[in-house]
Amino acid sequence: xxxxxxxxxxxxxxxxxxxxxxxxxxxxxxxxxxxxxxxxxxxxxxxxxxxxxxxxxxxxxxxxxxxxxxxxxxxxxxxxxxxxxxxxxxxxxxxxxxxxxxxxxxxxxxxxxxxxxxxxxxxxxxxxxxxxxxxxxxxxxxxxxxxxxxxxxxxxxxxxxxxxxxxxxxxxxxxxxxxxxxxxxxxxxxxxxxxxxxxxxxxxxxxxxxxxxxxxxxxxxxxxxxxxxxxxxxxxxxxxxxxxxxxxxxxxxxxxxxxxxxxxxxxxx
Amino acid sequence: xxxxxxxxxxxxxxxxxxxxxxxxxxxxxxxxxxxxxxxxxxxxxxxxxxxxxxxxxxxxxxxxxxxxxxxxxxxxxxxxxxxxxxxxxxxxxxxxxxxxxxxxxxxxxxxxxxxxxxxxxxxxxxxxxxxxxxxxxxxxxxxxxxxxxxxxxxxxxxxxxxxxxxxxxxxxx
Numbered sequence: 303x304x305x306x307x308x309x310x311x312x313x314x315x316x317x318x319x320x321x322x323x324x325x326x327x328x329x330x331x332x333x334x335x336x337x338x339x340x341x342x343x344x345x346x347x348x349x350x351x352x353x354x355x356x357x358x359x360x361x362x363x364x365x366x367x368x369x370x371x372x373x374x375x376x377x378x379x380x381x382x383x384x385x386x387x388x389x390x391x392x393x394x395x396x397x398x399x400x401x402x403x404x405x406x407x408x409x410x411x412x413x414x415x416x417x418x419x420x421x422x423x424x425x426x427x428x429x430x431x432x433x434x435x436x437x438x439x440x441x442x443x444x445x446x447x448x449x450x451x452x453x454x455x456x457x458x459x460x461x462x463x464x465x466x467x468x469x470x471x472x473x474x475x476x477x478x479x480x481x482x483x484x485x486x487x488x489x490x491x492x493x494x495x496x497x498x499x500x501x502x503x504x505x506x507x508x509x510x511x512x513x514x515x516x517x518x519x520x521x522x523x524x525x526x527x528x529x530x531x532x533x534x535x536x537x538x539x540x541x542x543x544x545x546x547x548x549x550x551x552x553x554x555x556x557x558x559x560x561x562x563x564x565x566x567x568x569x570x571x
Numbered sequence: 572x573x574x575x576x577x578x579x580x581x582x583x584x585x586x587x588x589x590x591x592x593x594x595x596x597x598x599x600x601x602x603x604x605x606x607x608x609x610x611x612x613x614x615x616x617x618x619x620x621x622x623x624x625x626x627x628x629x630x631x632x633x634x635x636x637x638x639x640x641x642x643x644x645x646x647x648x649x650x651x652x653x654x655x656x657x658x659x660x661x662x663x664x665x666x667x668x669x670x671x672x673x674x675x676x677x678x679x680x681x682x683x684x685x686x687x688x689x690x691x692x693x694x695x696x697x698x699x700x701x702x703x704x705x706x707x708x709x710x711x712x713x714x715x716x717x718x719x720x721x722x723x724x725x726x727x728x729x730x731x732x733x734x735x736x737x738x739x740x741x742x743x744x
Contacts, residue, residue, distance in 0.1 A: 310599035405711025486710040
């Protein structure tokens with residue numbers, strides 16, 4: 303498979319990248335790890351006239367704890383997130399999720415910012431960002447995760463806007479990420495994330511609709527003193543998964559209920 | 572800012588492949604696997620699925636296993652690439668190649684170069700791998716013949732051989 307032709311620019315800084323992208327028209331794209339974009343180009347689902355390669359901006363790869371915030375650079379790779387001792391201590395849910403992303407070769411290339419910008423509702427980090435109310439820092443502003451994901455693979459990003467950092471809250475209590483798929487390197491048919499946050503629980507859903515979603519109905523049931531099983535039922539009832547090749551809607555709703563129930567049980571809800 | 576938007580513009584890349592710097596002019600859209608096979612004549616790196624799933628095209632970029640069908644040659648400019656051709660020393664097989672041979676870890680052999688590149692890369696992170704390390708680390712390589720049992724045996728054997736070789740060389744120093 304051979305991608306369509308494109309012009310190529312290797313960015314030397316964030317400013318250089320945004321300026322270069324602006325000169326390429328609205329279809330120009332940033333190239334980070336390329337683990338989503340390159341397959342898309344090979345299948346010719348997209349034909350950007352210009353790719354701005356941000357892969358050399360290695361100063362956008364870092365993990366820092368700042369008070370009660372964990373700041374992760376947008377170009378931090380899955381393999382680095384998975385192995386980072388700071389994340390393991392301050393946000394172990396993210397470490398666990400990275401362990402389940404793609405496969406070893408994909409984890410060696412793919413980046414946190416790339417997953418969020420691609421905004422596939424099956425992108426595991428999108429779930430974590432949404433359920434933890436992460437802040438997405440870009441070349442021009444900061445966007446709350448709840449405002450960032452706007453539709454099917456659609457974000458609040460302007461065409462030339464570049465994600466530089468993601469700010470997560472420090473979360474060290476009970477957590478679980480259950481990713482259901484037939485082969486281990488596959489996308490989730492359904493994924494469920496649960497994070498205990500002091501006196502409440504946060505629930506996120508992967509691939510449970512056109513846009514990444516949160517199990518707010520279940521969070522409310524638990525806050526009102528309901529059982530984990532009742533919460534799981536509420537999450538499934540409120541979810542609007544789409545039928546796709548691996549699974550139909552009813553099957554996915556059943557999975558959402560079962561996996562949410564299992565994840566909540568593991569964190570002791 | 573002056574970005575040239577002519578998408579047919581070829582660019583010059585210099586990539587160190589198995590220890591030798593190779594400079595070529597390529598279209599930006601050329602995938603690394605095509606660069607290796609069609610420009611370098613290194614056909615040990617295979618194209619299997621072409622959709623980033625099977626791992627037959629696995630090579631090392633700066634020592635880490637990656638899928639060469641999912642990276643452009645321009646992204647490897649200035650970096651080091653190691654292919655299956657770079658593993659053996661002359662006529663002496665790499666211990667992992669030897670282990671795949673000894674354990675009959677292949678039938679048709681199409682996936683084998685990718686598996687070997689992934690396996691050696693995995694061992695750098697996990698010199699004494701658990702079964703979970705092996706299954707997690709090799710999930711990006713697909714074999715349709717063996718059922719994986721002999722592959723896992725081979726990687727365990729290779730891990731032992733590499734550890735012993737490093738131990739021996741340590742003794743000599």
